[in-house]
Amino acid sequence: MPKRTDLSDTFCPVGRSAELLGDRAVLLILRDLFFGRRRFEAIAANTGLGPQLVSARLKLMEKQGVVERHAYQERPPRHEYRLTAKGKDLFDVLYAMRNWAERWAYEDGEIGGPAMRYVHRACGTDVGTSTVCPGCGEPLRYGDLKGEPSEALRAEQAARAG
Numbered sequence: 001m002p003k004r005t006d007l008s009d010t011f012c013p014v015g016r017s018a019e020l021l022g023d024r025a026v027l028l029i030l031r032d033l034f035f036g037r038r039r040f041e042a043i044a045a046n047t048g049l050g051p052q053l054v055s056a057r058l059k060l061m062e063k064q065g066v067v068e069r070h071a072y073q074e075r076p077p078r079h080e081y082r083l084t085a086k087g088k089d090l091f092d093v094l095y096a097m098r099n100w101a102e103r104w105a106y107e108d109g110e111i112g113g114p115a116m117r118y119v120h121r122a123c124g125t126d127v128g129t130s131t132v133c134p135g136c137g138e139p140l141r142y143g144d145l146k147g148e149p150s151e152a153l154r155a156e157q158a159a160r161a162g
Contacts, residue, residue: 020064021093025049025057030094033067033087035147038080048160066090083142091142092131099129115153118145 007015020026028047037043044054058081061067066087069079102114118127121144125135132139149157 020060020066021090023057025053026061027094027097029054029057029061030066030087030090033081033083034091034094034142038082039072040079040081043081045161046157061087088142095131095140099131102129113150115150117148117150119148120144121146 006019008019010016025047028049029043032043032046037046040051040054040058043058044051047054049057058067058069062069062081064086065084067081068084070082072078072080098116114128119125120127120133120135120138120140122138123133123136125133127133127135127140127145130140133144138144
């Protein structure tokens with residue numbers, strides 16, 4: 001298999017961002033971090049990714065300044081991962097991917113509604129796939145939404161957790 005071209009030093013911003021965000025594992029880990037999962041075991045279990053892959057991607061994300069490691073236990077040493085400002089700025093990217101998928105990635109009637117219902121914390125409005133709250137007109141950013149998984153998504157997550 002030919003070696004992939006490294007785009008980390010290209011002038012093209014899409015190429016540069018693809019170096020990190022073009023990896024499925026990174027996107028799934030980011031999704032879990034946005035949902036408040038911070039501990040390695042929870043991230044590995046919910047994403048379905050192997051522990052070596054999760055570890056490697058978290059190290060990469062730490063090196064890139066997207067997450068920071070914080071100790072929560074000394075013996076044995078355990079860490080949790082928290083999004084930095086740089087990581088939180090990726091919310092719009094993942095939210096756009098979610099909105100695209102809700103519109104295009106499912107067959108008609110496949111899941112019977114959105115996989116995740118989002119409610120604006122400030123006013124309680126169901127935002128659908130909007131990037132601006134339809135209730136109060138505020139732009140939606142990291143931390144503004146409360147997610148409520150559909151029954152289908154809950155069942156899938158429970159099956160993955162074992």
